[in-house]
Amino acid sequence: MTTVAVKPATMAQALRRALRDAMAEDPSVHVLGEDVGTLGGVFRITDGLAAEFGDDRCTDTPLAEAGILGTAVGMAMYGLRPVVEMQFDAFAYPSFEQLISHVAKMRNRTRGAMPLPITVRVPYGGGIGGVEHHSDSSEAYYMATPGLHVVTPATVDDAYGLLRAAIASDDPVVFLEPKRLYWSKAAWSPDAPAVVEPVGRAVVRRRGSSATLITYGPSLPVCLEAAEAARAEGWDLEVVDLRSLVPFDDETVAESVRRTGRAVVVHESTGFGGPGGEIAARVTERCFHHLEAPVLRVAGFDIPYPPPMLERHHLPGVDRVLDAVARLQWETES
Amino acid sequence: MTTVAVKPATMAQALRRALRDAMAEDPSVHVLGEDVGTLGGVFRITDGLAAEFGDDRCTDTPLAEAGILGTAVGMAMYGLRPVVEMQFDAFAYPSFEQLISHVAKMRNRTRGAMPLPITVRVPYGGGIGGVEHHSDSSEAYYMATPGLHVVTPATVDDAYGLLRAAIASDDPVVFLEPKRLYWSKAAWSPDAPAVVEPVGRAVVRRRGSSATLITYGPSLPVCLEAAEAARAEGWDLEVVDLRSLVPFDDETVAESVRRTGRAVVVHESTGFGGPGGEIAARVTERCFHHLEAPVLRVAGFDIPYPPPMLERHHLPGVDRVLDAVARLQWETES
């Protein structure tokens, strides 16, 4: 993307750097949450921020998620840009009332007079051996709540770029961080990291012609791997990384599916009532006459997230993606 | 349905009767919530229960929804069958943590040792001129939570039958009551009201051959009216009332759509991320080669629920349903 010196960096590092840069540039950016100060967060994403910017800019709160988000609302009312950390996906649930009834609605309720530029960072998804309540994929709840942006990075570059964009947004953004990619590495140029502008654009991560895999966050690496493996079967798969679930980039997705004529949505969240239904439905609405087969979904099962020793059976893997691709009714074609 | 004397009854009356009969038959059924006792609930659904069964069976709780559902969990652990009333849809949000992290998961977490037969009654939807936070359609949140049943009546008969079935269920049921149908009337035989058995079966409310309207709850009357109006345009519409969103009756729905070849999903909830995406996607997966057009959706807009004076612009009405039917690509056919 740039020509400056690149070296491997983790997604965690890129996120931390995004927070640091945002705080350095804009004194109204405040980080708050459980253990975000002295400890630097249980995933160390806020490491060093309290030391650099002081406890008032990066604050260890009492242990109460509704209180964290609720006070962030008040801070935003007064012109700050709070960045809230929820410690794990399932521990964001106590804050849902504040999120649904206030964060998502305040701008609309006040005819734009009181926007709430709040970023809610939520480490989400499984694959890290967490015990129950530590591996939920909760994006369906956020997607069903008008007034929120819902964003999720899948690459080191995007971790930085999307988080900076989320913090800069004048709307509330639920920023979903795929836990199991925290330690994923990629070449990255911390000297000239780029902000993603505007939020809401999907990106084609791999060009292909046989079918489109539509995915995001933790499932992107799975899809890229599946696409590689699919070459052996003679399939040339395109991979679209949504990056933003809300707003949804209908254009990029539909353009791809019209071209390939087949699509599989891949995500870790449960299938029933999960994001894939919406995605498949809207792709079908837009591309019906280009489709050779129904848009299929590869998702987590419709069950509570499994215990660590069984989670690999739940998580959509390469084989399941390839199985779905195989079911795209190739025989009816050519 | 039966031959005993019928007279007009409202959905509210049928719901009240269902609670009463359940409490009379089974002493472990307890009703709790805000204002459910002396007042009989703000919609009067629990009217008379405290008088008949005492305050211990029908209890006015302190004003705290997480506390209500959380204590209901404990009561269910001890063998009671709590029926919880949430006063309005949006006021159920404070209880989401208890719902998602405990109510939905307890059976699974304990390998079946600790089922939670809790019914959570939620008056939902708009059309009654309620100010903000009084008209949300929150079914997408419940649908995305494995472990819950999600049920909603659209007729007076079903109000009784489904509520009895929900209370009798050994699983937690989110029972969504369409507020604006509370005062809808129908001939009903209170002498021999029927329980719906099993929960999870959709029902064809109107037979038709041109296209299927898939709907539930507050939108059923709209769809039936639309189907009548459609006759003038030469369309003979079938109307399926889902009744249960979870479990979902794939069989009944797919059978209908395969027969008609076209479908529109109609609901009041916001479109994006709402139930319609899931429904359209799964219908398409099952009926792709029978479909003459993509499954369309008629839903509330992707906005916070409007103020009373504007809500009629938001609610899916007969015209919008007919517009969608008109877009089912009739020209490509016959």
Added chain:
Amino acid sequence: MKKSSTVQELPGAAARRPTPPPAWQPRTDPAPLLPDAEPYRALGTDAVADADPGLLLRLHAELVRGRRFNTQATALTKQGRLAVYPSSTGQEACEVAAALVLREQDWLFPSYRDTLAAVARGLDPVEVLTLLRGDWHTGYDPHEHRVAPLSTPLATQLPHAVGLAHAARLKGDDLVALALVGDGGTSEGDFHEALNFAAVWRAPVVFLVQNNGFAISVPLAKQSAAPSLAHKAVGYGMPGRLVDGNDALAVHMVLTEAMARARRGEGPTLVEAVTYRIEAHTNADDATRYRPDDEVETWRAHDPVRLLEDELTARGILGEDGVRQAAEAAEAMAARLRDRMNAEPVLDPMDLFAHVYADQTSQLREQAAQLRAELAASDEEGPGETR
């Protein structure tokens, strides 16, 4: 302070003791944080003589106006001009005092019943009633008079007040947030979390609980077993104060002191005002289902408007002229309000899509276009729609 019973019953006391456990915090003295046993009252005491007569007359005029506002708003529901109105009749002393203690830069966080406090703060009544008329959610710009939107979900506004006060303190701005909540609202988790954050952060915020005895139909005894709601304060490490909520001067004094404390950087205060909701919960409610008429009569005898008027008249601070003038001003306000509320609000359905996000998404643009087309079509078909 009486010894607690457990310890009395436990046998044995100091003998050979090993080192005590290190203390977690300085064990601050709880006594100053506890409320008095009886609500503070000013009327009928020397406090009246000591008070600024201007303030007393202002309080009186606003109480009279407030009462009239309540009756007028209730009348508007009957005429179909308001979707719903939760009246604060009987609670005007709290509503008015809450508004009058605020300085220009201070913020008010009202609950859904606190229309009157917002109006007494100086907001346009029609804008305040927008929510209850039903043409939009919040009719005023919260920043203009520093009044947050009327909060329908109970107690959820309390953490907002804390966050705003905290932010102001971080910025070094001299302001206090005053947050209103009902007795029922104190049972919500958000109440607890807000008070705790406020105390830990020493945020300049004052919480005023209007304990009117009921949460819709649920009486206080089913809501709380505490000696008083003000006793909750000590559990957060802030002072709790109990005041006669029908004594406007007392409420004003207790709140003034709490605001001063917040300004001095000493942190939050919880004030419980004991009062009564004279009307039903809203016009849609039937209060006879859950409380006897004579209870209401008892409280009518303790009417906040009358209490103040009698006191000021007896002391000669308020004359017949003053009483008449206050009544006339209230009448004029009511007439103006009636007229303005009788005008049909101008509504643009396209507003539904205008403020969901800073920039409209492509999906909302499509939906707006759909509605626009529908409206155009129906304009062609029939006569222009009213409302």
Added chain:
Amino acid sequence: MKKSSTVQELPGAAARRPTPPPAWQPRTDPAPLLPDAEPYRALGTDAVADADPGLLLRLHAELVRGRRFNTQATALTKQGRLAVYPSSTGQEACEVAAALVLREQDWLFPSYRDTLAAVARGLDPVEVLTLLRGDWHTGYDPHEHRVAPLSTPLATQLPHAVGLAHAARLKGDDLVALALVGDGGTSEGDFHEALNFAAVWRAPVVFLVQNNGFAISVPLAKQSAAPSLAHKAVGYGMPGRLVDGNDALAVHMVLTEAMARARRGEGPTLVEAVTYRIEAHTNADDATRYRPDDEVETWRAHDPVRLLEDELTARGILGEDGVRQAAEAAEAMAARLRDRMNAEPVLDPMDLFAHVYADQTSQLREQAAQLRAELAASDEEGPGETR
């Protein structure tokens, strides 16, 4: 009791007063509800001589066993036999006393750190560790020993305890629920709602807060500004008790009294036990990032196991033999645990679909079939998978 400051500063007092406002509730005396300023301690006092020697020896044996359990479980994390272990080293007195005060019919509601309380209650340690080993969420049948699942979402188990106790009372059953929570957990809304429901319903439930000074890295001072966490009780109208959490006898006595109170139908009690988490939050945590080593050393000097052992030895209640026997029993337990945990758990992936609902939905049947097919295919392909 010292007069509260607001009232002192407000001018004027009783003179000619109008009728006071009717009181909302009988204004119960808050004094008996307030905790003492210092935590109650029994060791080193006559209470030891008055105690049943059998109980003292039982406490000692369980403390020794508990400590050994903690070190063994931590060792199992290093060997990869547990996914994670939140150790209660330093808190064994609370864990053990909580288990021992329960009668057979009573219920325990543990938090995620309270493995030890469940084990001391008599559950199979391997079943209790199932959650932390990662083969299932809850390894035991809660009804068997009346121990609710270890609760990971903090404070969410408290309303469950209240509801269960309330249900039992309604049925006329004689049982008490004991619910455990940490200092951090007291900040959650669920804590507030649970205590309030318990007090209003007079539910037979006892809340034990183990105040170990930290919520992961967050010290108590950032969690609460209250004089003590036990001071929260008065705000609900229940007694609050403060106890030295490293004094097993004291915790046992205070809990016993609270349980008796609950059984007598007098309602709930909030007990705060002041203690310390000697180990890091879990094996995955690095405590040196947020607390100095010498703080830990101070608390090691107040070690619960040593405190009791020294006292009992000094008094001749425990002899050398007894100490040895306790240590040996603990060693044997640890060895057995190690062996059992070294065995690979037998897992059936199809369990994922077995307990979501009472009756499997058609969707889950399909999904189960899919996984079954995948497993069959991979069995054919390669060697049987381990774990």
